[in-house]
Amino acid sequence: MTMMNLADIRKQIAEATEALAKADTELKWELAASAADVAGMVDPTPTSDLIGAGLAVRKGDWFGAGMSVASMVPYVGDALAKPAKAVRAAKKINALRETLAKMTAKLAELKKAEKQAEAAEAAAKEAKIAKEAGEAAAEKSAKQTADGQKGAAKAGKDKDCEDCGSGGGKQAGNANDGGTKGANSTVPHGFANMEEFAQFGSNMRTGLGRAGYENAEPLLQGSAVTGKSFKTGQPFDVGRLSDFDVALADPALLARAQDLGIGLRSGGTRTGPLSARDLRALGLRDLSSQMGQQAGREVNFMIYNNPATAAQRAPSVILPGKR
Known part of the structure; x- marks a missing residue:
């Protein structure tokens, strides 16, 4: 029909x-x-x-x-x-x-x-809500980045003034270095700069579209966002190579996972971390491997019904880029 x-x-x-x-x-x-x-x-x-x-x-x-x-x-x-x-x-x-x-x-x-x-x-209503939540989160993230860059520039300027007053004779290049460090403080752990983070997000979204999940909203979670392991409290990349945890928020993708027999948690609002078998069944194994090669570390996926649920469960940063 x-x-x-x-x-x-x-x-x-x-x-x-x-x-x-x-x-x-x-x-x-x-x-x-x-x-x-x-x-x-x-x-x-x-x-x-x-x-x-x-x-x-x-x-x-x-x-x-x-x-x-x-x-x-x-x-x-x-x-x-x-x-x-x-x-x-x-x-x-x-x-x-x-x-x-x-x-x-x-x-x-x-x-x-x-x-x-x-x-x-x-599903259309859920997708609309997820899109609006994602856009709001992206706007907030962009504002935080801009604020961090402004704060870093101000800190560098103040430092120059202190050096001038004390006769230290600091070079402008060192002040600029300080400003760059301040700007990078808004970039998630595991990325050298905002450009690298943006490229990771763009490639993730492209790969999701090729896999048939163009409506999925990817969010970075875990120690890359908080700076330390949730389980052990160990700092990111200290004494080990930390991984990236990526939440994929999409009601249609979550329904697909359920149809394939992948177990749901938290009242049916999410899956657990996807296993290799789960990734193959969903057609995401290649994307996981490609993103891991780009990042130089393991990339884990978990599925949520929408970005709001993902953000409520753990600190999250929406990956940059367009669908």
Whole structure:
């Protein structure tokens, strides 16, 4: 069935339900008339034939009513009218049953389409909410970066003034170095500068689109954001090579994971870290490998229903770039 909007589907369901009820009522009247006709074959009185004629008139079947009246005539009615009525009624009853079966099947298809349309509408709303949340988070991240750069520039300028006043004779290049360090303080751990971080985000989004998940919103989480391991408290890249944890926020991707049998957590709002088997099933194994090679460290994925849920569970930074 061609995908229709929810309003059209519900209108067709109402029409199909009404038509089905009418057809069912017509079948019941036809069965009652047939029962009267059968009784008339064994009833020596014209009572059953009169009932049959009345039922035919009730249905607007004037030909059937005439045959019921003819059935009252002794011998002639039994020999001609009643057999003809029986054949006619059987054909009509069979036709009504076929019609009911087709209507019932159509109604079932419409109800199935209604559920699909409701799911699609809900997914569209979730995607809109996720997009708005992502845009807001990206705007906030950009503002924080700009504020950090301004603060770093001011700190460098103040340092120059202190050196001048003390006769230290600091070079401008050293002040610029200080400013660069301040700007980098807004860049997540594991990236040398904002350009490297931006390239990582752009490649991640491109890879998600190629895998068929162009609506997924990637967010960096874990020690790359906080600077230390959540489990051990150990600083990032101290005594070990830390990994990158990336949350993929997309209700459609989460539903796909559930369909593939990947377990959900937190009331069905997320998965755990995806295993190699999970990544292969979702078509994300190559992307994980490519991003790991670019970063020079392991890149782990976890799926959430939307960016807000991901950000509520752990400090997050939306990866830069466009879908």
